[in-house]
Amino acid sequence: MGTTLRVLVAIPAYDEAGSIRTVIERVRTSLPDFDLLVVNDGSRDATGQILTQLGVVTTTHLCNLGYGRAIQTALTYAQRCDYDVLITLDADGQHYPEQVNTLYTEHLRGAWDVLIGSRYVESHDYSQSPLGRRIGMRIFSWLVRMVGRKHIYDTTSGLKIIRRSAFKPLTRWHFIDFHAEAIVYLLRLGYRVGEYPITVAERRHGQSMYSLLTHVTYPLKTLLILLIGVVEAELTRRSQR
Amino acid sequence: MTTQGTIVLIAVGLILLVWILDLVRRDRLYVGYGIILMVAILGALLVLAVPPLLRGITRLVGAVFPASALTLLALCFIVFMLVYILAQLTVVSNRLALLVQELAIRQADESPRRPAAKHGPRPSEGRSGVDR
Numbered sequence: 001m002g003t004t005l006r007v008l009v010a011i012p013a014y015d016e017a018g019s020i021r022t023v024i025e026r027v028r029t030s031l032p033d034f035d036l037l038v039v040n041d042g043s044r045d046a047t048g049q050i051l052t053q054l055g056v057v058t059t060t061h062l063c064n065l066g067y068g069r070a071i072q073t074a075l076t077y078a079q080r081c082d083y084d085v086l087i088t089l090d091a092d093g094q095h096y097p098e099q100v101n102t103l104y105t106e107h108l109r110g111a112w113d114v115l116i117g118s119r120y121v122e123s124h125d126y127s128q129s130p131l132g133r134r135i136g137m138r139i140f141s142w143l144v145r146m147v148g149r150k151h152i153y154d155t156t157s158g159l160k161i162i163r164r165s166a167f168k169p170l171t172r173w174h175f176i177d178f179h180a181e182a183i184v185y186l187l188r189l190g191y192r193v194g195e196y197p198i199t200v201a202e203r204r205h206g207q208s209m210y211s212l213l214t215h216v217t218y219p220l221k222t223l224l225i226l227l228i229g230v231v232e233a234e235l236t237r238r239s240q241r
Numbered sequence: 242m243t244t245q246g247t248i249v250l251i252a253v254g255l256i257l258l259v260w261i262l263d264l265v266r267r268d269r270l271y272v273g274y275g276i277i278l279m280v281a282i283l284g285a286l287l288v289l290a291v292p293p294l295l296r297g298i299t300r301l302v303g304a305v306f307p308a309s310a311l312t313l314l315a316l317c318f319i320v321f322m323l324v325y326i327l328a329q330l331t332v333v334s335n336r337l338a339l340l341v342q343e344l345a346i347r348q349a350d351e352s353p354r355r356p357a358a359k360h361g362p363r364p365s366e367g368r369s370g371v372d373r
Binding site: 037039040057058059060061062063065069072073076077080174 | 338344350
């Protein structure tokens with residue numbers, strides 16, 4: 001494993017008191033060489049107290065800003081503290097930190113700017129997801145392929161490895177949840193985005209960040225930002241020529 | 242438009258004008274917003290005070306009655322203001338989010354648990370996109 005690189009594992013957390021302790025303990029055991037940051041996104045439950053007890057470096061949003069902003073805080077922190085790589089991980093315990101080492105090795109081997117831990121890249125099978133989500137996944141995967149000219153099967157994965165080179169564009173522009181819209185933006189700018197297979201566990205604690213309303217608004221917002229992102233990327237490319 | 246209707250509308254316009262000036266004076270309304278509202282009210286008063294202007298606008302927008310033309314203009318102004326206010330709200334919301342993020346990062350910076358940044362030669366970062 002590349003020991004010369006400084007790696008930060010960032011976990012955005014909102015009301016994850018039920019799972020955050022286990023996730024942090026597993027990250028500390030599985031990834032002892034990496035620094036850890038938790039972005040407490042204005043949690044109203046005991047998440048903050050648990051983080052203090054565990055002695056984790058925490059950035060605490062005074063109010064809930066949403067997943068996208070939490071990731072952006074982690075990116076800004078990583079950029080300012082001179083990290084070479086940022087690994088984002090969900091706080092709900094769905095990701096296995098043990099798999100991050102393999103993903104990280106692939107990230108270094110493939111020189112990816114962003115490597116996504118993907119649930120579907122091997123099986124191409126979305127049948128485990130609920131119908132609405134399945135349709136959304138297929139549509140956004142197809143959109144990324146059409147607009148970004150690359151097939152990304154899992155556009156909504158929270159497990160990503162981001163190289164320092166991609167910190168700047170990801171903090172400069174606004175994204176909804178750093179999903180399809182961010183992937184297309186980076187691809188259009190010429191960055192290398194790839195996928196590597198992972199498995200995920202069932203969520204046991206807390207609630208999904210997607211409510212009934214966001215199931216309707218999320219695809220529309222993502223679609224709009226994705227399309228504006230294509231124009232924005234093109235303008236950026238032209239200004240840098 | 243009847244003379245009575247015109248007088249009532251002009252009176253309402255003047256009252257609004259005085260109210261806006263008072264709000265700006267007491268620092269309860271940002272001077273920029275005050276200007277926009279005052280320009281709109283003065284424009285409406287001008288249209289009401291000069292009947293040929295109102296008739297011209299009625300013909301221009303294809304309305305049958307002058308009152309319909311005025312309603313259309315008012316609606317356009319409301320939509321414009323709505324977009325403007327939402328844009329301003331977004332600006333304020335973004336500033337607030339930045340402030341919250343900055344505070345969060347500073348709090349972590351001051352944490353004794355934070356590992357010190359390493360300085361020195363950076364390892365090769367491999368292939369790159371255009372935005373480096």
